[in-house]
Amino acid sequence: MNAKKELTVELAEGICKTCGDKREVYYLSDFLYGEKLLRTEDGKHYVYLNCFDDTAFDEIELILKSIFANKNLSQEKEIEYFNKIFGISCDSVNGVKIDGSKTKIACLSCGSEQLTINEKFPPEMVQRILPEVTHNLWDQMDKQMKKQAILSEFKKRCIV
């Protein structure tokens, strides 16, 4: 079971271009610095992350810094790679891995990521309970295993 968090989110309507089904689309306020809604790999579910409270966030950043050393990456690239790798430290949600670099949200019925998003003006704020990022499996790994996992994900997903 994942931890859950009650959040105030901005609500929009997503309409699937493939099957026509509707789903709720959420945004966090821009003022919530350090808080994010990540996605599961299949794009279907939101997962709440608070970068400041998160136990793995700093740890991964530190390990990545040593991998990035001498690679002369732009700050944007470093952020992009961090987002791509962060998910390996997160427990799955509904059996699906988290992808910190995913920005699209998918249709709950057919899985298509082609959605028309209708934002509301003025914005409508609602309370929703969403799964929260946890690192139970990650925390059972020792430092060396974590480093290996990050390195192999880096080689797989980040082209330098």
Ligand SMILES: [Zn+2]
């Ligand atoms: Zn659909």
